[in-house]
Amino acid sequence: MSATIHPFDGGASGDAGGARVLQPGLDVSHGQMLYLEDITVSFDGFRALNKLTLYIGQGELRCIIGPNGAGKTTMMDVITGKTRPDSGTAFFGQTLDLTRMTEPQIAQAGIGRKFQKPTVFEAMSVYDNLELAMKTQKSVWASLKARLSGEERDRIDATLQRIRLKNEYLRPAGLLSHGQKQWLEIGMLLMQEPLLLLLDEPVAGMTDAETDATAELFLELANKHTLMVVEHDMGFVGKIADKVTVLHEGSVLAEGSLDEVQANERVIEVYLGR
Numbered sequence: 686m687s688a689t690i691h692p693f694d695g696g697a698s699g700d701a702g703g704a705r706v707l708q709p710g711l712d713v714s715h716g717q718m719l720y721l722e723d724i725t726v727s728f729d730g731f732r733a734l735n736k737l738t739l740y741i742g743q744g745e746l747r748c749i750i751g752p753n754g755a756g757k758t759t760m761m762d763v764i765t766g767k768t769r770p771d772s773g774t775a776f777f778g779q780t781l782d783l784t785r786m787t788e789p790q791i792a793q794a795g796i797g798r799k800f801q802k803p804t805v806f807e808a809m810s811v812y813d814n815l816e817l818a819m820k821t822q823k824s825v826w827a828s829l830k831a832r833l834s835g836e837e838r839d840r841i842d843a844t845l846q847r848i849r850l851k852n853e854y855l856r857p858a859g860l861l862s863h864g865q866k867q868w869l870e871i872g873m874l875l876m877q878e879p880l881l882l883l884l885d886e887p888v889a890g891m892t893d894a895e896t897d898a899t900a901e902l903f904l905e906l907a908n909k910h911t912l913m914v915v916e917h918d919m920g921f922v923g924k925i926a927d928k929v930t931v932l933h934e935g936s937v938l939a940e941g942s943l944d945e946v947q948a949n950e951r952v953i954e955v956y957l958g959r
């Protein structure tokens with residue numbers, strides 16, 4: 686039996702994409718999407734990550750919290766190939782060794798990353814931003830075909846719906862609110878059909894209404910995608926969290942439900958004790 690997975694399995698209504706497999710090779714036969722084991726990253730002798738071990742299951746919506754400097758962004762840098770660990774192992778599925786892949790190879794394998802600052806093309810319309818994101822994934826030959834297929838238009842429409850920008854599709858992205866720009870960038874990632882999405886402080890600077898809508902969006906994305914969300918906003922984390930991992934000084938301090946980690950004495954000490 687094939688152990689490969691399907692990024693858009695069990696498609697509920699309005700799926701961005703319909704059935705397709707980005708990477709027929711990703712082996713998640715053990716149910717885990719990401720394996721980080723004993724990862725150490727040093728900067729001039731300072732350990733930003735210190736034997737970090739963390740697993741993310743397929744379809745999980747994992748929240749990562751921890752004080753500033755805990756190593757959250759560095760962890761995402763390791764997963765995306767931006768930073769090479771000094772030691773330790775990082776695997777995507779059973780077989781893809783992330784420490785031996787380039788950043789483009791990792792993106793191609795199905796790991797999408799959303800940085801804190803939105804990087805949409807401000808002069809282009811919302812629709813054109815999504816179209817461009819879809820095309821950059823394709824072969825040169827496919828991109829040369831000028832017209833979008835019906836299926837491609839359906840994918841863009843479904844993504845517009847998903848990211849709550851259906852009524853804004855003709856607007857230049859530069860005229861969107863901060864929160865809408867964040868959604869557009871998430872939509873651009875979705876056009877590339879990632880299996881694992883890394884989101885670094887996605888609701889920073891959003892209004893309360895935008896934050897609530899983002900929580901709904903992430904809950905819709907989970908299962909079909911695996912999400913790793915770094916966020917300081919505990920109200921937001923409480924709305925979406927299944928399992929929460931607390932990082933501190935480059936290692937996992939605690940893991941569990943939000944209630945569990947918030948009741949953990951070591952966590953309380955780290956957050957309040959200095």
Ligand SMILES: Nc1ncnc2c1ncn2[C@@H]1O[C@H](COP(=O)(O)OP(=O)(O)O)[C@@H](O)[C@H]1O
Pocket residue numbers: 728732733751752753754755756757758759760
């Ligand atoms: N490129 C770098 N050079 C030197 N130190 C770094 C670098 N990147 C991160 N650090 C340090 O590593 C630690 C972890 O940083 P970071 O991963 O950004 O933490 P977080 O995202 O949890 O706030 C911090 O002390 C930071 O100053």
Ligand SMILES: [Mg+2]
Pocket residue numbers: 757758759
């Ligand atoms: Mg950070």
